[in-house]
Amino acid sequence: MAKRSATGGKVARPGSGRRRWPSFVAEDITPWKVVRGLHEQANPRHRLRVEHDAHTLLVHLSDEDGGGWTTFAVDRATRQWRWPRRPTKPMPPATPYDGLYDR
16 A cells, blocks of 8 residues: 655655566457456456547556556546546446536
């Protein structure tokens, strides 16, 4: 668990040496299966999925242990975003979407 900084409520940056940043990877690809999500190679329970339509990107990022999700809604034209959090499955698209756009 990351420790909070004494200034500004930001998370204290962990110490790190010079190392390569790993990426999320797709599952094994088979010709008949569409891959819809990525996972951390060393931790397959830490997942990432992106959905989109013509106007919005929804980025779902699981907790490190896969137990909860954070969903970012991004407006494709302006890159404005919102990120409500939910402790279970990915949110229905309307939840972060509604937080991003006026009705």
